[in-house]
Amino acid sequence: MLIKINLKNSDELVLVDDTVYEYLLSDPYLAKIRFVENLRKHSSGCAVFQKTWKTADNSYKTETIYLHKLVAEKFLAHQRNDEKNLVGAKNGEKLDCQLDNLVWRSRAAASRQRRTSSRIGYTGVYQENNRYRAVISIDKKSVHLGMYDTAEEAAQAYNAKSRELYGEEGKQNKI
Secondary structure, eight states, rough: OEEEEEEEOOOOOEEEHHHHHHHHSSSSHHTTTGGGGGGGTTSSSSSSEEEEEEEESEEEEEEEEEEHHHHHHHHSSSGOOSSOOOEEETTSTTTTTOTTTTTEOOOHOOOOOOOOOOSSSSTTEEEETTTTEEEEEEEEEEEEEEEEEEEHHHHHHHHHHHHHHGOOOOOOOHH
């Protein structure tokens, strides 16, 4: 069953499975720090618990717990290996921490899944005069895929090459 958790600093909601929610409420340490009640949206877009504590020697210690990482380490640890050691959301929605949406990824795969900062709105698509160039990176080198009349056609060319090179872990533009 899907559970929606309110964030302290945002109107957005975090999505978790009922088994995850039960764990978050029943774990003695998480209950003590009121983990669920103190979740907020981090500047990176994911859900985080962050609190600063005063220590016995009057210094301060900041504790940071990312929800997606906590869930993956508790429930999906068997899928982690030396190469795939970063947690990501399959659907790109960082507040969707349902078990079937979280996946362990390599650094390279995580990098490919990052949201685009392109002015055009598509990864690997650049406008040149009245046409659009599709480009993809292969072994740290930019490879030209062709010139197209529309940004969407160039994005489709990028998507096809990305799928061919990287399979499921390849970045796909939403067109």
